[in-house]
Amino acid sequence: MLKIEIDGKEVEVPHGATVMDATNKLGIYVPHFCYHKKLSIAANCRMCLVEVEKAPKPLPACATPVTDGMKVKTASGVAKKAQNSVMEFLLINHPLDCPICDQGGECQLQDLAVGYGGSASRFQEEKRVVLHKDIGPLVAAEEMSRCIQCTRCVRFGQEVAGVMELGMIGRGEHAEIVAFVGQSVDSELSGNMIDICPEGALTSKPFRYSARTWELARRKSVSPHDGLGSNLVVQVKQNKVMRILPLENEAINECWLSDKDRFSYEALNSEDRLTAPMVRKDGRWEETDWQTALEFSVNGLKDFGVLASPHSTLEELYLTGKLGGPADFRLRHCDFSGDGKRKGIPWLGMPIADIATLDRVLVVGSFLRKDHPLIAQRLRQAAKRGTQIHVLHSVDDDWLMRIASRKIVAPSDILSALGSFADVLKAGKNSAILLGNFAQQHPQAAAIHAAAQAMGVKVGFLGEASNSVGGYVAGLPATGGIPEVSRRKSLVLLGLEDLDLANPNLIKEKQFIVNLTSFKSGVGDVLLPIAPFTETSGTFINTEGRVQGFHAAVRPMGDARPAWKVLRVLGTMLGRPGFEFETVEQVRDACMAGRDVQALLSNSTDFQPLETKSNTSGIQRIADVPIYFADPLARRSAPLQKTRDARAPMAWMNGKLLAQFKISPGEKIKITQGKGEAVLVAALDDKLPDNCVRVAAGHASTAGLGAMFGAVTLDRASAEKAA
Numbered sequence: 001m002l003k004i005e006i007d008g009k010e011v012e013v014p015h016g017a018t019v020m021d022a023t024n025k026l027g028i029y030v031p032h033f034c035y036h037k038k039l040s041i042a043a044n045c046r047m048c049l050v051e052v053e054k055a056p057k058p059l060p061a062c063a064t065p066v067t068d069g070m071k072v073k074t075a076s077g078v079a080k081k082a083q084n085s086v087m088e089f090l091l092i093n094h095p096l097d098c099p100i101c102d103q104g105g106e107c108q109l110q111d112l113a114v115g116y117g118g119s120a121s122r123f124q125e126e127k128r129v130v131l132h133k134d135i136g137p138l139v140a141a142e143e144m145s146r147c148i149q150c151t152r153c154v155r156f157g158q159e160v161a162g163v164m165e166l167g168m169i170g171r172g173e174h175a176e177i178v179a180f181v182g183q184s185v186d187s188e189l190s191g192n193m194i195d196i197c198p199e200g201a202l203t204s205k206p207f208r209y210s211a212r213t214w215e216l217a218r219r220k221s222v223s224p225h226d227g228l229g230s231n232l233v234v235q236v237k238q239n240k241v242m243r244i245l246p247l248e249n250e251a252i253n254e255c256w257l258s259d260k261d262r263f264s265y266e267a268l269n270s271e272d273r274l275t276a277p278m279v280r281k282d283g284r285w286e287e288t289d290w291q292t293a294l295e296f297s298v299n300g301l302k303d304f305g306v307l308a309s310p311h312s313t314l315e316e317l318y319l320t321g322k323l324g325g326p327a328d329f330r331l332r333h334c335d336f337s338g339d340g341k342r343k344g345i346p347w348l349g350m351p352i353a354d355i356a357t358l359d360r361v362l363v364v365g366s367f368l369r370k371d372h373p374l375i376a377q378r379l380r381q382a383a384k385r386g387t388q389i390h391v392l393h394s395v396d397d398d399w400l401m402r403i404a405s406r407k408i409v410a411p412s413d414i415l416s417a418l419g420s421f422a423d424v425l426k427a428g429k430n431s432a433i434l435l436g437n438f439a440q441q442h443p444q445a446a447a448i449h450a451a452a453q454a455m456g457v458k459v460g461f462l463g464e465a466s467n468s469v470g471g472y473v474a475g476l477p478a479t480g481g482i483p484e485v486s487r488r489k490s491l492v493l494l495g496l497e498d499l500d501l502a503n504p505n506l507i508k509e510k511q512f513i514v515n516l517t518s519f520k521s522g523v524g525d526v527l528l529p530i531a532p533f534t535e536t537s538g539t540f541i542n543t544e545g546r547v548q549g550f551h552a553a554v555r556p557m558g559d560a561r562p563a564w565k566v567l568r569v570l571g572t573m574l575g576r577p578g579f580e581f582e583t584v585e586q587v588r589d590a591c592m593a594g595r596d597v598q599a600l601l602s603n604s605t606d607f608q609p610l611e612t613k614s615n616t617s618g619i620q621r622i623a624d625v626p627i628y629f630a631d632p633l634a635r636r637s638a639p640l641q642k643t644r645d646a647r648a649p650m651a652w653m654n655g656k657l658l659a660q661f662k663i664s665p666g667e668k669i670k671i672t673q674g675k676g677e678a679v680l681v682a683a684l685d686d687k688l689p690d691n692c693v694r695v696a697a698g699h700a701s702t703a704g705l706g707a708m709f710g711a712v713t714l715d716r717a718s719a720e721k722a723a
Helices: 019-026 077-090 108-116 152-161 192-196 259-269 290-300 314-320 352-357 373-384 411-426 437-441 445-453 481-485 563-573 584-592 655-660 716-722
Strands: 002-006 009-013 049-052 070-073 166-169 176-179 217-222 231-237 240-246 278-281 284-287 304-308 360-364 388-393 405-408 431-435 458-461 490-494 512-517 526-529 538-541 547-550 619-622 651-653 668-673 676-684 692-694 711-715
Touching (some): 002 019, 009 019, 019 070, 077 108, 152 166, 152 373, 217 547, 240 259, 278 290, 290 512, 290 526, 304 314, 304 481, 314 490, 314 538, 314 563, 352 373, 405 411, 411 431, 431 445, 437 445, 512 563, 538 584, 563 584
Parallel strands (some): 002 070, 304 490, 360 388, 360 431, 431 458, 512 526, 619 692, 651 676
Antiparallel strands (some): 002 009, 049 070, 166 176, 217 231, 231 240, 278 284, 278 526, 538 547, 619 711, 668 676
């Protein structure tokens, strides 16, 4: 350890630490712009100049390594003069548009200009003008004249998101930040550039000019999307959610958010919101009151099952399991042969932060960047530190990280290929197998789990949704789960649509459906408006088993009600016992009943892999769920639906399969799966395995195909007619 004295205070720091690290440890603030604790050192703003004893001139705290016995002054006359001079230079060309700037009130440059800037500028020359850029539907670069070239956004793309989407061209006063010619910013983490921009050069395009920061009330919350459970700050104006920002939590999302977490709130105020109960009469939807809708529901529910979204709260899932029928939340799963053979609740197998400590990781069946953007980011950082990342999957998407080895096989060969990684994993000191969404949704999911366990290393499940662990804690699946639900004549749906199912046709076959939903989905015979996560209180249990409660940020819209209240009344009217709850806290206490969640977690299974056989005949479908089709909120967020990741699905196949059917990329082709079909545009991906076609699920254009796995047929003749 090295000893350093800063402003008369002594502190010890490790070798390689900088003066900025030492000041942070002491809690001494040094002004800065380009420095960010999660990014590499650029030292190009010079705002953090400090006086170092025996140094001939002030030195940048962010880039000056500590030496033993060093003495530093951060607020001496020499340091202040240097900092004031840097601020003067930074403001030479900065437009004086604070009154109309969208970042006004939360601008780092504005704040520091008060403390370190002069009352007037000595420069009379004209300020430079940098033209605005259109870099996509999420991040606005409309006032690039404000940019101070700190390069945080450039470094974020390279180092955190894994892709350089912005860069600097020119020199001196001609320097400017640009995207590559003709390209937009498309990273699933792009919104973080807005947060780290220290002035109003990069702003949120959906939020832009809609509210001032001092007008907004702030509420803590938790993301309802993937299994990470990212911590959020929901910002509200006049009972309307205006913006969502990250709430820093090093153990979970650090200081980042995925774009899905950040921008899906736009769906909350969409025209598609359901604000009053509706019933279907003579094929037409009619608005009605709650009493009528509930009575109509109870009268129609005979021999019913329950399907609940894994994005629902713990309390809602608990009450769905008490309604009396078989219930499940594993909507996109199709193999339930492992039920009753697991020794506990499947989970990540380690704290999220421990991903950084692994030396070898095998990720099986995961569209990692899109399914788990921030877990992908953690693995990206681990790979930089030397962790070996190995991949077993049916597609070879670019994960934007160093991959030690990969095996790309047809879905039916995932299980047999798993054993080929045994030696490389056992050679590591701290190895793990992480099973992704594709592996969990696989027809041989239980066998894949058992085979992974047999390799003798840690096994973890990358949780699909915010309550993929919480659903089990809530007591689901109940009474046989989805296999039994599929045999029932009627359904209760909670927070889901047909696009959220492994086989959308499961809903179409039912005689009567009661749909508790936040949106006018048109699915069902009764629509009961429920509050989304910003309008209700509840609990999510993330993929590491962390219990996180949150409260409503705004009042429910229209006549919508928190789903736990609707379920409480529905259960009572159905004559079920145990629905005498007055508060959501009582529901949570009843669900938890003094249980320790950590004690319930276990990835051990007694399933024998030989019990399952695969079907390898025909052309196999590979079904991903694109990031912005994954749940009802994301599907209705207008900004997210304008991104590249929200483009309509295509039929991707390798050149050999295209040639076999004499298809050219860009032609339309009919895909048939069982009794369903879809007409899509063919596209080339030579990284796909032979005799496989990649067709996304979760989208209306492919919903008719049915199950996410299975054999399909291609028909070029129909493609010619469609073209």
